[in-house]
Amino acid sequence: MSTQAPETKIVDTYRVACDGGDGPLGHPRVWLQIPNEHGWVECPYCDAKFIHKDFEGKV
Template identity: 50%
Template sequence: MDDETIEVETMTIACDGGGGPLGHPNVFLHLDDQTHDIACPYCSKRFQLKEGATIAAGH
């Protein structure tokens, strides 16, 4: 199965693997400040900031 990239609108996201065989405990990930993406270390899902999304400071 190919890696899927999920578009997000915040720099901090939570991933639980989406359940199923790739599911894992809920973890919070912070997108890279420069590339605006991150790969989950548990399930390898890729998250990328949606184009045009406003980067909110703090929580």
Template identity: 55%
Template sequence: MAQQPPEIIDVDTPKVACDGGKGPLGHPRVFLNMEGKGQIDCPYCGRRFVLKQGAAAE
């Protein structure tokens, strides 16, 4: 059975940044590029960023 991501965040752009969202308890900021996949998971915290339907892919 596949494990669900801890949080799913809908975004308007395929390039996103993640810092864990917990201030000083988060993780180093990483920049992620979906590269046409429509979604990407943060390698540190597992948050899943999903491109909103109708958002312009770069």
């Protein structure tokens, strides 16, 4: 059995919320701040990666 790769989302704000999706099967909503120097952040619960649109293709 293999595990799914974490989801990657391109966003246009530096502050994003993640609840894992899937309604009741998700996780508690957390607010994440994308650092200006990296351009991306990962959710500590589901490992989803949020990339700011200015850093798309650079990460």
